[in-house]
Amino acid sequence: MIVLGIYGGHESGVCLVEDGKIISAIQEERINRIKHFIGFPRKSIFKCLEIAGIKSSDVDVVAFNAMEMLPTLYSLRKKNFPKNLITNSDNRNISTIWDYYLFLAENTGLLKYDIRFSKKITERMIRKSGFENQKLFIVDHHKAHAITAKHMNPEGKHLVITLDGRGNGLSGGVWIGKNGRITENISQFKTSGSLGYFYGNITEVLGYRMDWDECKTMALAPFGNPESVYSIFKKMFHVNNLKICKRFPKKYTRRGGIFLERILNQYEKKDIAAAAQKILEDTVCRLVKNSTEETGIRDVMLSGGVFLNVKLNKRIMEMDCVKDVKIFPAAGDDGIAAGSALLAYNELTGNNVKSFGSPYLGDEFSEEEIQTSLEKYKNKFEVEHREDVSDFVGEELLPRGMIGGWFQGRMEMGPRALGNRSVLADPRDRGMPKKLISCLKDRPAFQPFCQSILDRVSKDYIVNPKNVDASYMIMAFDSTERGREETPAVVHIDNSIRPQLLTRQMNPKYYQLIEKFGEVTGIPVVLNTSFNVSSEPIVHTPLDALNDFIRTKLDFLAIGNFILTRR
Secondary structure, three states, rough: EEEEEEOOOEEEEEEEEEOEEEEEEEHHHHHHOOOOOOOOHHHHHHHHHHHHOOOOHOEEEEEOOOOOOOOOOOHHHHHHOOOOOHOOHHHHHHHHHHHHHHHHHHOOOHHHHHHHHHHHHHHHHHOOOOOOOOOOEOOOHHHHHHHHHHHOOOOEEEEEEEEEEOOEEEEEEEEEEEEEEEEEEEEEEHHHHHHHHHHHHHHHHOOOOOOOOHHHHHHHHHHHHHHHHHHOOOOEEEOOOOOEEEEEEHHHOOOOHHHHHHOOOOOHHHHHHHHHHHHHHHHEEEEEEHHHHHHOEEEEEEOOOOHHHHHHHHHHHHOOOOOOOOOOOOHHHHHHHHHHHHHHHHHHHHOOOOOOOEOOOOOOOOOHHHHHHHHOOOOOOEEOOOHHHHHHHHHHHHHHHHOOEEEEEOEOOOOOOOEEEEEOOOOOOOHHHHHHHHOOOOOOOOOEEEEEEEEHHHHHHOOOOOOOOOOOOOOEEEEOHHHHHHHHOOOOOEEEEEEEEOOOOHHHHHHHHHHHHHHHHHOOEEEEEEEEOOOOOOOHHHHHHHHHHHOOOOEEEOOOOOEEEEE
């Protein structure tokens, strides 16, 4: 059975599942170049089919999650809400709309209306996209998250926890997964006590963008002292058995968080961030502890946008009651399309989903296609064709302190660049983060960069006594003393790192590059950050890569077997 999964909410995208295994996946933002795009992913549908080499007529089922839509202009006017909330498209005001939406969902009849409206619109758009006769299958948002987590290891019994801002009227749940299926939902959490919204509101109050910059709040947290503000935040949440509950009035979640803005006037930003991170970790870890005690299951799987917080994932991994942790690489809503397709296959066939394979599920480009793109800029760069591109970059360019784009093979699934759409640099240079910010990334100096490490030397660089999977940059670890000394550019102030452990089988070409870098420097580790300029999606096509190379101060671009350097 072939199932097409479609998601049109935050981080919209498409995924194709054949006989219980993902064969292609892509986010709409990569194609239309609108970061965090919300809307029907029409371009991704055709691209996903093209990647897999099938036609729309080959698809048996189209699965989707009917997300609650933002209240329509008509609905808001009927309720006499300010018009400027929906006519101003500034990113900062969008989060204010979501705050009003949370209030509307809990206090008016708009929620059910919007869900019905969303289903009808989505079904009509699916039919217009060439799927006139396929069966349509609607899935629950959090169950879709849950099945993606179980996809990481279908064998055995697992405790599955999902947490995000909201989805189908809930902010999370606790599930039991067994043998490639989600068998039981044992708890659900209301949106009124949403940890995702709380952390997003804190992010906005700190001057960043909700649903966009939560990673900056997480990065700022280790610089602060949480104690003074924590005593306030602690009053907001409590865990009652298997439920996360709120202790604060509804007004604290409305109008952009007036209550939180008052806190900003009394405390330093770094202390607020530290307290928000601590309350997030303490609350979720209490839930995990209660859930493991209730079920007796110590193997934990996680999904949902809250679990993009790598420091939280580290705390969970370190708990005595937890034996192992697995997290789907596209843990946020960019994974809902995959969850929709996997769940439809699961429930319509009665078969278990297969084990997750490679994260490289997007499209790739032939040498001829790359060469065609290069023709447009043939007079701007020195271009050299090399069959030994991995050796050349690893032995000659990176050890000299050069910073370069690395564009190879199939594009990665999820928000992390895992060595096919990456910017690479030497992790030994303590000043490298400042150079990267200068030449490519407009980001705070306190925000750390990641690294890729060969799996055979992982014990030299990361502390991982439980041997937890670290393949996808979604889990933080403590750095070893050797790691702190040899790779200071990728170690955060709290001595944590967010690595990608790489096997040769996972990505041979990238593995070869790091291996050669290790032979020259004695350190088989490279700094790896996503190939994009700030506020734009990761590059998708060769032309995207070339455009970013022109706009930035990167020293080189390795695209396929071509090496580009500036004249």
